[in-house]
Amino acid sequence: MSQMSDLDAHQDRRPAQVGDRLAGAVLLVLALGAWWHSHSFVTGFMQPVGPGAFPRLVSLPLAALAAYLILRPGFNERWPDRAGLARQLAVLLLLAAYAGLLEPLGFLPATLAGAIVLTRLFGAAWGQALIAGTGLALGLYALFEFALGMPLPDVPWWGGGN
């Protein structure tokens, strides 16, 4: 947990003109968009405060603060280098694929494959990944299916089903 750390961040933080200004711009657009879109919410009968009021109430300070961030950018933690970015992207892609394949393939095959590749992406050698991934997948299956009694998606072509 280091997202709020005033104490350790100073080693790794830099002045961030680009990062903060970009974030400020995105947030400003978001706030203005939210303000504009909130006018399409129909206020019902007998409501002194309609559904659009609160979002407007929030987007106003958000816009102001975002504008301030553009004008006075602060500090960022060090952004990842290219290799780090590639590792993160690979894990995210794998997880997205896993999420998509969980139901079509069934829990066990999808998790088995997912866990092995995931362990590998986190730095295990192939042999370690094979053992650890299989263990993790089986362990999770046992935990959820038997200990917790949660039905997980079955392998479709095995028939039966839950």
Add this chain to the structure above:
Amino acid sequence: METLAFLAQGFAVATQPEFLLLALIGCAVGTLIGALPGLGPVNGVALMIPLAFNFGLDPTAALILLVSVYYGCMYGGRISSIVLNIPGDEPAMMTTLDGYPMALKGRGGEALGLSAVASFVGATIATIGLTLFAPLLVDLAIKFGPAEYFALFLLAFATIGGVTSGSFTKSFIAACLGLLLGTVGIDPVSSVARYTFGTFELYDGIDFIVALVGLFAISECLVFLEQRHDADKPHIKLGSAWPGMKASLSCKGTIGRGSLIGFVSGVLPGAGASLGSFLSYMLEKRWLGSKGDFGNGDPRGVAAPEAGNNAAAGGALIPMLSLGIPGSGTTAILLALLLSMNITPGPLLFAQQPEMVWGLVAALFIGNIMLLVLNVPLVGLFARVLQAPSWLLMPMVVLIAFVGVYSLNNSPFDLYMMLAFGVLGYVLRKLEIPTVPVVLGLLLGGQMEFNLRRAMSISGGDWSILVNSGISIGIYAFAATLIVAGAVYAMLLKRRLA
């Protein structure tokens, strides 16, 4: 005394074998999670929530489990601070300053034993404080109307923004972003779909458990992936924890002062454990002056922040239970759990479900003793977890998060949402925009808006109702004071680091 009778009732609830077992599991799992570098109470509790749902636990049981995990994590956080010089979570940061030097001198075991006792005393004092003060706050809160609650929500954001982070702008941005995200979905008053853009999965709003697991667990993994971690783990020689018990006797003054300071900072909404450990360390250093050798392995430098952060963790439960306003990221998550079980903490909870509230308080007392008993003899075992390779631990965290979140609604959409929040959490962390206010906004936004609209319909559209009572003006004044105090604190901190 009425409170004592309630507490006795609570002990009758909490000593049921099922709850004792849950508390024990929670304490052990919590200590393990807390001990892992990078995984603190927020991640730990976030990860356990989907599991608690799947256990089919009733609210009391789920709360006991998660609060034991919470207390356990606060205990465990010190292990990696002392042994590896890596704080398991933010409040454990101050413990590295003297804990690691002690470990280098071969007094690691002693430091762990001492910090276990300090944690125990801090947490117990805080739990006693919770028993005494929560009912008082409840008596006050019973007078609150919607306008006062609206003010209270503003207070929570003001303090979490003012105290926990270096940058005001960024923490308020985070709070606004969370509040805005909280409006997504069908508006419960007018049944208008807001910001759903035709995606029917969004009609129920953003599930905060999904958002939480993404913001904390998934983003933590992304941070981990920034660097390669194939270096060998250092071998740890600890020695016995028993000398720490004796050392704690000579530190009893330090522990007492640290506990009190920690407790007070925990009660302030939004301040939380980090402030507790920081203040206890700094004030103890000032108190001892030249009699202390802080920064070079002074045992009192371990005792003070550990007493402080555990006391703060207990103190933070007070505003959460009695007002429904969380005092820290972790209590926000506990609040999320309660809300999703259709339990709204606040004065009514104490009146309507005393067995649950007091059962929880009793469970905290029992959990504390369990933690002490677990931690002194078994600390070597917990420290060994740190030796487990991260290529095993991190995928385990990710997969538990995945299966846990999937099983909430059996919906792959939730998984994509979790990943999206993981990326969002990561980017926010890199930008130094704190994620806790986002969670708080997402969580409290609905209640805040509801109270605002109720106040407005009482007044018939007259906005002045918001500042019409002495209580709400008092709350606004308190919020303003805390923002100023936060500014002073940030300035002091900057000077300390410069």
